[in-house]
Amino acid sequence: MLQQEVEITNKLGLHARASAKLTQAAGQFQSAIWITRNQRRVNAKSIMGVMMLAAAKGSIIRLEADGSDENAAMETMLALFDNKFGEGE
Amino acid sequence: MSFTLHGIGVSPGIAIGVARLASHSRIEVAHYVLSQQHLDKETARFDDAIATVRNEMETLRTQIPLNAPAELPAFLDMHLMILNDSMLSEVPKQLIRSQQCNAEWALTQQMEHLVAQFEEIEDVYLRERKTDVVQVVERVLKVLLGHPDNLPSTESNLADCILVAHDLSPADMIGFKRQQFAAFVTDVGGSTSHTAILARSLNISSVMALHNAHTLIRDNEIIIVDGEQGVVIVDPDDAELEEYQLRQHQWQIEHQKLKRLTTSRAATLDGVEIELHANIELPQDVLSVKESGATGIGLFRSEFLFMNRADLPTEEEQFEAYREVAAAMQGMPVTIRTLDVGADKPLGGLTQHTLNPALGRRAIRLCLAESALFHTQLRALLRASHYGKVKILIPMLSNLVELRLTYAAIERAKASLTADSIPFDSGVEVGGMIEIPAAALMAGAFAERLDFLSIGTNDLIQYTLAIDRADDGVAYLYDPTHPAVLQLISITLRAGEKAGKPVSVCGEMAGDPKLTRLLIGLGLRRFSMQPASLLSVKQQVLKTHIGNNVNMTQKILKASDAEKMEGFLIRLNQ
Numbered sequence: 020m021l022q023q024e025v026e027i028t029n030k031l032g033l034h035a036r037a038s039a040k041l042t043q044a045a046g047q048f049q050s051a052i053w054i055t056r057n058q059r060r061v062n063a064k065s066i067m068g069v070m071m072l073a074a075a076k077g078s079i080i081r082l083e084a085d086g087s088d089e090n091a092a093m094e095t096m097l098a099l100f101d102n103k104f105g106e107g108e
Numbered sequence: 109m110s111f112t113l114h115g116i117g118v119s120p121g122i123a124i125g126v127a128r129l130a131s132h133s134r135i136e137v138a139h140y141v142l143s144q145q146h147l148d149k150e151t152a153r154f155d156d157a158i159a160t161v162r163n164e165m166e167t168l169r170t171q172i173p174l175n176a177p178a179e180l181p182a183f184l185d186m187h188l189m190i191l192n193d194s195m196l197s198e199v200p201k202q203l204i205r206s207q208q209c210n211a212e213w214a215l216t217q218q219m220e221h222l223v224a225q226f227e228e229i230e231d232v233y234l235r236e237r238k239t240d241v242v243q244v245v246e247r248v249l250k251v252l253l254g255h256p257d258n259l260p261s262t263e264s265n266l267a268d269c270i271l272v273a274h275d276l277s278p279a280d281m282i283g284f285k286r287q288q289f290a291a292f293v294t295d296v297g298g299s300t301s302h303t304a305i306l307a308r309s310l311n312i313s314s315v316m317a318l319h320n321a322h323t324l325i326r327d328n329e330i331i332i333v334d335g336e337q338g339v340v341i342v343d344p345d346d347a348e349l350e351e352y353q354l355r356q357h358q359w360q361i362e363h364q365k366l367k368r369l370t371t372s373r374a375a376t377l378d379g380v381e382i383e384l385h386a387n388i389e390l391p392q393d394v395l396s397v398k399e400s401g402a403t404g405i406g407l408f409r410s411e412f413l414f415m416n417r418a419d420l421p422t423e424e425e426q427f428e429a430y431r432e433v434a435a436a437m438q439g440m441p442v443t444i445r446t447l448d449v450g451a452d453k454p455l456g457g458l459t460q461h462t463l464n465p466a467l468g469r470r471a472i473r474l475c476l477a478e479s480a481l482f483h484t485q486l487r488a489l490l491r492a493s494h495y496g497k498v499k500i501l502i503p504m505l506s507n508l509v510e511l512r513l514t515y516a517a518i519e520r521a522k523a524s525l526t527a528d529s530i531p532f533d534s535g536v537e538v539g540g541m542i543e544i545p546a547a548a549l550m551a552g553a554f555a556e557r558l559d560f561l562s563i564g565t566n567d568l569i570q571y572t573l574a575i576d577r578a579d580d581g582v583a584y585l586y587d588p589t590h591p592a593v594l595q596l597i598s599i600t601l602r603a604g605e606k607a608g609k610p611v612s613v614c615g616e617m618a619g620d621p622k623l624t625r626l627l628i629g630l631g632l633r634r635f636s637m638q639p640a641s642l643l644s645v646k647q648q649v650l651k652t653h654i655g656n657n658v659n660m661t662q663k664i665l666k667a668s669d670a671e672k673m674e675g676f677l678i679r680l681n682q
Contacts, residue, residue, distance in 0.1 A: 035237060039189055066189040067222060070237055073229045077418035
């Protein structure tokens with residue numbers, strides 16, 4: 020199992036659109052992917068769960084990936100955060 | 109008998125038409141206990157219903173008309189994702205097994221559980237997504253219960269029909285022949301709901317949050333919808349009908365007329381040019397600024413960069429935001445106000461909670477105390493000045509010491525950029541907000557030392573009349589035409605004129621067409637307001653003759669009785 024902490028840097032945080040992108044990306048992998056913020060741990064493949072985190076810019080979340088393709092999954096997830104969900108800011 | 113319902117007007121316009129009721133979507137769900145051997149069948153029935161709705165929605169997704177608003181596909185995708193979310197498509201099956209209950213009951217239980225969690229979210233937009241969850245669940249429930257569609261079946265002459273629903277989902281909105289309904293009214297929803305956003309982009313008037321319109325209004329009743337006031341009149345009498353037909357006609361004419369004003373020059377009947385600028389909060393607001401025909405940005409509030417986050421924005425991040433707006437305005441002025449937090453706009457970590465925040469360490473006071481923060485912002489602003497006509501606006505000045513310290517900070521920022529060989533406009537204009545009565549009374553001294561002044565009427569009124577804007581108990585005392593307020597505005601305008609420096613008004617007063625003529629009479633030549641108000645104000649400018657209003661304006665300025673002001677204003681605006 021892999022895990023890593025990430026800071027949310029896009030302006031709107033995990034808003035509806037970013038949550039949708041994240042969920043879609045997570046859904047491509049076999050591995051179980053979890054996101055934790057403030058002790059709340061949700062399935063990254065669940066749009067409602069991700070939105071309920073209400074994670075704003077500047078918040079720190081923990082990513083976990085566990086499964087056969089966990090390396091690729093983690094890499095994809097991190098790239099999304101890094102690229103600010105393609106929002107440019 | 110005619111009666112009136114009050115809700116929230118989410119999309120303006122007046123519609124008169126025949127009510128078409130969408131079938132009741134608050135579905136009654138019964139609870140059954142099932143025997144063990146029926147549970148497999150029940151979970152399969154649930155899976156089938158989910159699959160049916162998925163098919164329906166995927167089909168709708170391919171039928172989106174080309175002229176549909178750009179948001180629509182995204183809304184539908186969101187609903188599909190909610191449908192496919194295991195919290196909605198899997199958890200109810202566990203409930204069916206653990207509670208031995210029917211699929212409808214399990215799904216409703218899970219929906220209530222999810223909605224309760226959404227309701228705890230502080231962010232208004234994310235919290236509102238509970239509506240999407242309910243709408244998706246209702247589609248599944250309808251399939252489970254065997255009534256597939258909640259839309260009215262008779263679709264003849266929909267142009268005169270007003271859809272009355274408990275709630276409408278974006279999918280519902282494509283399901284019927286769009287753009288043919290004259291208006292939508294719903295029991296639930298609010299101005300940030302997806303349906304409201306769609307109604308606005310379709311230019312269909314709409315009132316929401318009417319609570320029980322769907323139970324009070326009957327099919328085929330005549331109703332009037334006023335999407336601006338948030339009013340629905342059911343079964344109007346002849347007088348009401350006549351009045352609203354007239355208003356509808358006027359609204360349409362006004363709407364058309366206003367739109368035509370977008371590109372016309374703003375000048376009074378006696379040929380005096382009036383500059384109409386826009387206020388913005390976010391870089392993307394530039395779009396609406398351009399649509400409004402504004403000739404510049406009179407107030408770009410920089411607070412958005414600092415709010416809703418734990419850290420401070422970097423110079424690079426700020427520079428990008430300012431540069432984006434400066435470049436997009438293509439040489440038109442972009443007046444950016446330095447950080448104005450404190451009071452009603454607290455900022456985590458920097459602003460302290462005090463008993464009287466409006467009088468505390470805020471705006472320029474905070475910036476001068478936090479010199480690193482101010483230096484970063486000034487560098488970002490100066491760097492952006494290389495890419496457009498950026499002007500710097502300093503909020504809440506109260507004395508000349510603050511002004512001297514501010515200039516020193518600007519010089520430091522310029523020197524550091526020069527040392528780093530980073531380009532900026534060395535002649536960038538610096539202006540000050542006049543919002544403290546002390547500053548208005550000595551506006552002459554500020555006008556001499558600054559390139560321009562901008563009157564922030566919201567704060568000026570609050571400080572002059574000693575009322576807390578956020579306190580409902582004294583809200584009735586908030587009076588923009590209080591004689592003392594008008595005199596302070598007049599003093600500031602005259603000081604600007606004497607020093608040969610432009611003065612603008614950027615508070616709410618600038619966007620109120622009822623005050624346009626008065627402000628012009630007092631000598632104002634530059635207004636800055638919400639883009640949405642700009643055309644109404646421009647229309648007022650075009651009808652104003654300054655020469656003819658001199659006497660009435662003087663009378664208003666000399667008036668000491670606030671009660672007489674309303675009468676004077678009506679006469680001035682005739």
